[in-house]
Amino acid sequence: MAKKPTETNTESNSLGGRVKRYAQVGAAVGGFAARVATGRALGKSDAASQAKNAEVLKLALGGLKGPLMKVAQILSTIPEALPAEYAKELSQLQANAPHMGWPFVNRRMAAELGPDWQKKFKSFAREAARAASLGQVHEAVSLKGAALACKLQYPDMESVVEADLRQLKLAFAAYKRFDPAIDPSDIHAEISDRLREELDYRHEARNMALYRHMLADETGVHVPDVDEGLSTKRLLCMTWLDGRPIKDAAADADQKDRDAIAVNMFRAWYVPFYKFGVIHGDPHLGNYTVREDTSVNLLDFGCIRVFPPAFVKGVIDLYRALEKGDRDLAVSAYEVWGFKGLSDEMIDTLNIWASFVYAPLMEDRPRLIEETNAAEYGREAAAKVHKELQRLGGVKPPREFVLVDRAAIGLGSVFMHLKAQVNWHQLFHDTIAGFDGEKLAKVQNTALKKAGLAQT
DSSP states (O other), rough: OOOOOOOOGGSSSHHHHHHHHHHHHHHHHHHHHHHHHHHHHHHHHHHHHHHHHHHHHHHHHHOOHHHHHHHHHHHSSSSSSSSSHHHHHHTTTHSSSSOOOOOHHHHHHHHHHOGGGGEEEEEOOOSSSSSSSSEEEEEETTHHHEEEEEEOOTTHHHHHHHHHHHHHHHHHHHHHHHTTTTTHHHHHHHHHHHHHHTTHHHHHHHHHHHHHHTTTTTTTTEOOBOOOGGGOOOEEEEOOOOOHHHHHHTOOOOHHHHHHHHHHHHHHHHHHHHHHHHHEEEOGGGEEEEESSSSSOOOOOOEEEEOOOHHHHHHHHHHHHHTTTTTHHHHHHHHHTTOOOOOOOHHHHHHHHHHOOOOHSSSSSOOOOOOOOOHHHHHHHHHHHHHHHHTTBBOHOOOOOHHHHHHHHHHHHHHHHHOOOOOOOOOHHHTTTTTTTTHHHHHHHHHHHHHHOOOO
16 A cells, blocks of 8 residues: 655745735735726626625635635624625635536545555545635545545645735734724734644644544534544545534524524533633634534534633633623733733723623523624624724734634624524533633643643
8 A cells, every 4th residue: 555645845835836826816806806896887786786796706715715715704604794695605605615626636635645545435526515715525435434524625725825814914014004993913923823723634633632522521512533544734534424504404493493503502612612721713604514403513623722721711700890890800801811001991992892792691591692783783882992992092902812702703693693592691601610720721731632732
């Protein structure tokens, strides 16, 4: 049996690859912008034109893959954050983005497993089951008869990611000059580190092992197993988990089942966070499916963040500060999160947003995640905070804040889609019951060692 080929420089970050990416991004986004501008000039702003524009944008971003596609996916998870036509098209990026053809797949698989790679599978589907931002997934069956999902990374993704991160940094810098309310430099640093980690599928395999350990007692959540003999840095073969997209599952589920799905989603994200100090930072709709029994499958583990126990305690402390009106505790919590030099007015401003995010946890009763007009209220809260931050000279969100806030808002949008009526207060208190920072440090260290991850 042939050995796996050794890694070559053809997959490394290269100047040529970055230059090529700059050209691709400019052509794709520029083409979309030109189409919209032309439509406005000709007076074409009807629903049909909007729908076509949205489809063109999806195809452009889907063809580019990488970080730009991820931004679109995140936006599509928040109800009414985008016009309906755009949200509908962008929400399909994970599952229905343009796939790469068989000649490409054959070459990529040979590069990872050797020229006789097909002999290592009982079967391997030529057509991709779904496309992700950094790779595409194929159904396969191992020689032992196990159903597999094989995620194959697109070529030259290191150059693509570095080019996109460079452009994102330039965009952030320009935005900061235009609007100083938020200093995004630490946000960029966090996104950069997580995206670079996502390029290494061996790291993702270790993240999966970590989640299998952390969620071992959660019957409502399922994590795939990795076939290590068929996996490399750019190929990840894992057990295939059957399930339906959450929107499809929610469409024909009754209230009881929608609530059960929501509880399982909450546990999938927050048991790891409050019990182990680990957060899954990418809760968009393509990263999980729902089984017939309302349990959920987690499918992607590239964007995972480990926090020190003190940070987790700070998240709980901020909740208690808002609950009790304890200003000193709130200040302490923000400082633990990493905010620095906060004035009294800045604390008041941050509390506006914190009160919005924590609101569902405050009432001990079953309720919707947002009982007001969710989109309108969220926009009003964000606008008020933004206006105050501008007046106060701006704030620099710490990098630790990025994925926790992203998870909270992203999951909130999932619960809105489900129209779940859950006692979030009780669910939260059940999850944090018995919290102890020293105990968390020990179990976190044990879990990381079991998964082969260095402690951070």
